Amino acid sequence: MKRIPSKFRSRRSGAILLDVLVIVLITSILLAGLATLVVSDSSIANTETNYANSLVVAEAGINYELRKISNDGNSADQKHSSGVAGTSYTTAAGTFQVYVTQRNSDGTEPTPWTPGKNLWVYSTGGVNNLTRTVKVAATAYTNTPTLNYAVFGVSEGLMNGSATTVNGDVGTNGFFNFTGHPTVTGNVVFNGASSNWQSPPNGSYNVVHNASAVNWPTVETIAVSTFGSQGLNFVASYNDNSLANPPINNKTVLINGNGNQTFVGKAGGANYYLTSLTCNGNAKVIFNNTNGPINIWVGPSGSSSTFVFNGGAAAVKSTPASPNAVRAYIATSNDVILNGNSELDAGIYNINNAASGRVIFNGTPNIIGTVMANKFTFNGNPTVSAVQGYFSPNGSVLYYGFVPPWQEVGGIN
Amino acid sequence: MRIRSVRRHTGSTYLEVIVASAVCVLSLSVMIQLWAFSMQLAARTTDKAVACSLARQTVETLKETGFSQTPEATSSAPLVHYFAVDTSNQDNAPNSARYKVTTTVVSDATVAGSNPVTPAPTALRQVTVTVTLAQSGTTLTTLTTYLVRAGI
Numbered sequence: 001m002k003r004i005p006s007k008f009r010s011r012r013s014g015a016i017l018l019d020v021l022v023i024v025l026i027t028s029i030l031l032a033g034l035a036t037l038v039v040s041d042s043s044i045a046n047t048e049t050n051y052a053n054s055l056v057v058a059e060a061g062i063n064y065e066l067r068k069i070s071n072d073g074n075s076a077d078q079k080h081s082s083g084v085a086g087t088s089y090t091t092a093a094g095t096f097q098v099y100v101t102q103r104n105s106d107g108t109e110p111t112p113w114t115p116g117k118n119l120w121v122y123s124t125g126g127v128n129n130l131t132r133t134v135k136v137a138a139t140a141y142t143n144t145p146t147l148n149y150a151v152f153g154v155s156e157g158l159m160n161g162s163a164t165t166v167n168g169d170v171g172t173n174g175f176f177n178f179t180g181h182p183t184v185t186g187n188v189v190f191n192g193a194s195s196n197w198q199s200p201p202n203g204s205y206n207v208v209h210n211a212s213a214v215n216w217p218t219v220e221t222i223a224v225s226t227f228g229s230q231g232l233n234f235v236a237s238y239n240d241n242s243l244a245n246p247p248i249n250n251k252t253v254l255i256n257g258n259g260n261q262t263f264v265g266k267a268g269g270a271n272y273y274l275t276s277l278t279c280n281g282n283a284k285v286i287f288n289n290t291n292g293p294i295n296i297w298v299g300p301s302g303s304s305s306t307f308v309f310n311g312g313a314a315a316v317k318s319t320p321a322s323p324n325a326v327r328a329y330i331a332t333s334n335d336v337i338l339n340g341n342s343e344l345d346a347g348i349y350n351i352n353n354a355a356s357g358r359v360i361f362n363g364t365p366n367i368i369g370t371v372m373a374n375k376f377t378f379n380g381n382p383t384v385s386a387v388q389g390y391f392s393p394n395g396s397v398l399y400y401g402f403v404p405p406w407q408e409v410g411g412i413n
Numbered sequence: 414m415r416i417r418s419v420r421r422h423t424g425s426t427y428l429e430v431i432v433a434s435a436v437c438v439l440s441l442s443v444m445i446q447l448w449a450f451s452m453q454l455a456a457r458t459t460d461k462a463v464a465c466s467l468a469r470q471t472v473e474t475l476k477e478t479g480f481s482q483t484p485e486a487t488s489s490a491p492l493v494h495y496f497a498v499d500t501s502n503q504d505n506a507p508n509s510a511r512y513k514v515t516t517t518v519v520s521d522a523t524v525a526g527s528n529p530v531t532p533a534p535t536a537l538r539q540v541t542v543t544v545t546l547a548q549s550g551t552t553l554t555t556l557t558t559y560l561v562r563a564g565i
Contacts (some may be wrong), residue, residue: 016426026439031447038451042458049465049554056472056558063564067537070562077422093557138564397548399534401563 022369032389035299047130053094054132055126055408061096061134064089065121069100070117071092072397073115076100079122081111086122098123103137106228116140116397122409135407142395143279145214148186150386153376154351156198161381163364168386173213178202182378186386187304215394216351216372219331220301232299232331240270251275255283263296265289265324272296275332284310284342288323301331301352310340326369327390333357336373337383338365345369347390459498460512464544464553468498471542472558475518480538480560483518485530492516495547513547516540518560526539534562 071078079086079099085095101109103118113119117140124133150168151157157176164182171189175198188205190196192213198236241248245262251274253261263272263285271291277298279285287294298307307330327345330336335357336350347370350359356374361367361382370390471494475483484490495503495510503510517542522533532538538560544553 014474015429017429017433017436022438024436028440028445031444031451034450035447038454038458042454045458045462052469053556056469056556059565060558063559063561064537065559066564067535067559089558092541093559141563171421399562402565406565409526 027371041119046128049069050127050130051132053127054125054130055134056126057094057123058098058123058132060091060093060132061089061125062134063123064091065100065123066098066138066231066400066402067121070401073400076115078112086124089211094127096123097247098330100138104229108229110412116394117269119400122319126257132408133410135409137405138400139403140397141399141401142397144393145212145393147296147393148386149189149370149372150186150384151218151371151376152161152214152373154214154356156375156376158375158377160377160379163381165381165383166386167384171214174200212357212396215396216303216391217394218352219297219299219329219349220352222329222349223297223299223331229256231249231300232297235271235326236298236299237275239273241272241274245269248274253277253285254280256280257283259283262284262286262288263294263326263327265294269293269295270314274298275300275303276307278306278308279310279339282310282340284340287326287345289326291324294326295323296326296328296390298330298332300327303332304334305332305333307332308337308339308344310338325387325390333408335360338367339361339363343368347387348372349391350374415501430444436477460546460553463496463498464499465556467500467512467546468556470500471514471516472556475516475540475560476565480564481532483538485520485523485532486516486518486537488517488519492518496508497508505506510547512553513545513550515543515545538559546551 001390025159039194065077077099079085084097086099088095088097099122100113101111101121102113103109103120109120118133119138121138123135123137124131131302148169149171151165152171153174154172155174157170157172159178159182160180161182162180163259166181166182166184166186169189170176170184171191173191173195175196176188177198178201181202186206187208189210190209191210193211195209195213220231223235227234229323236251241251243264243266245264252277253274255261255278260283264270265288274293274296275298298305328346328348329351330350331346333352333356336348336359338344338360339362341364343366345368348359350356350373352374357372357376358375360377361380363380363382365382366382367382369387371384372391432501456563492515494514495507496512497503498513499510515564518538520532520536520538522536524531524533540560542556
């Protein structure tokens with residue numbers, strides 16, 4: 001037998017095992033890398049799925065809350081002042097925390113939210129310890145009744161003249177007393193269970209009784225919705241008094257003799273702010289609304305001041321189609337008195353809850369517009385012809401719903 | 414002495430081959446299992462991702478349809494659609510579809526006597542979307558949300 005040289009034997013010893021181990025090691029490293037990659041990919045896919053599903057849960061929370069407050073505004077989940085801000089619900093859609101805040105036009109979000117107001121709904125939805133929060137705007141959808149009131153007295157209305165004519169409806173939440181025999185071409189409408197005649201009228205009218213009182217906003221409320229949270233204080237500082245002819249200084253108008261004060265309109269509406277207006281003698285106000293609407297705001301709310309005026313003929317007459325209407329919003333507590341026999345093309349709004357004065361018409365003016373007052377007294381024989389579209393009552397809330405914007409807040413947690 | 418030495422080395426080589434073979438078999442077995450696991454996990458991940466996408470797509474479609482226009486669909490008569498791996502609709506060929514999307518829409522209040530059933534304006538409508546593998550019936554994902562009047 002030929003001897004195998006020892007140098008060859010020793011070199012080949014264990015080579016196959018070594019080669020196999022090396023190949024196995026390399027293959028294992030490659031496969032381990034592949035497995036790691038696949039597991040990592042799976043983990044990322046799961047995280048992304050949870051991320052997306054958390055949003056669905058959060059949005060389910062928004063809808064859940066909208067339905068809840070639509071059924072009962074007082075059951076809203078208000079923001080907690082400490083701890084977790086929202087109320088937690090575990091539902092079929094998942095677990096979410098939800099709360100509401102008020103949504104003011106100036107960007108503030110006071111709490112608690114008052115039913116009927118605009119609101120933000122916040123909802124945080126979570127899936128497998130991953131949460132997302134969304135914030136959506138919501139508003140109240142209301143039913144605003146279609147009305148044809150020429151005159152409305154919230155608590156009372158007195159008509160003392162027999163030649164008074166109202167072309168349209170006359171309404172109240174309180175009582176009417178027609179000591180004269182006015183002509184009403186529309187309905188005499190009593191709103192609310194206790195609303196009725198104070199004493200039987202002299203004439204016969206088409207009387208309507210509605211079960212619910214009409215809810216009118218105050219002048220201050222209208223100012224807040226128009227100018228933001230500062231309301232009348234805002235228009236007291238920022239107004240168009242300088243547009244008037246002559247320009248109005250010191251927020252007061254006092255005209256005597258045969259003098260005139262012309263209020264001039266502008267595109268988008270000219271807003272005047274007065275603390276008093278007095279017309280003596282034959283002095284009168286004129287509305288030049290050729291260029292746009294005119295709004296006269298009289299304040300401060302609840303203050304006692306004089307508002308006695310004559311005239312009020314407008315360049316552009318008030319019709320439902322006219323965009324250049326003239327409106328006077330009077331928030332003071334003294335009586336509002338219209339004297340003289342001129343034409344008034346305007347809507348007068350004097351509703352301020354208990355602080356309201358009385359709207360008094362003397363003489364035989366021809367009023368083409370609408371008069372909304374807490375109380376009114378027609379001493380003379382005015383003619384009031386209803387023009388729709390001047391003022392709207394508060395509607396009753398039907399439900400709450402989403403309005404843009406939709407925002408995600410806080411990112412992923 | 415020399416002959417014994419040669420024999421010892423020869424035996425080592427045989428043993429070495431046997432051990433190497435065993436290591437090979439064992440390693441290959443483990444590697445094949447690892448590879449199979451990786452492939453299964455990758456396939457499952459793909460299925461879950463597609464399923465979640467289909468579920469969200471279904472929810473968004475229902476939201477776009479709207480609270481009042483979305484038909485009622487109880488668990489006994491759900492809305493069913495079939496999809497391929499590329500999420501194309503396969504309602505015309507459900508046997509070749511990869512995914513089955515089952516949707517139920519149940520209102521907690523309905524208009525009395527309505528036919529077809531109409532949700533009451535105050536209803537909370539629970540939408541549940543379940544995605545399964547069309548052939549095996551394995552559930553991949555379930556997504557639930559709510560529809561309300563004027564909601565999102």
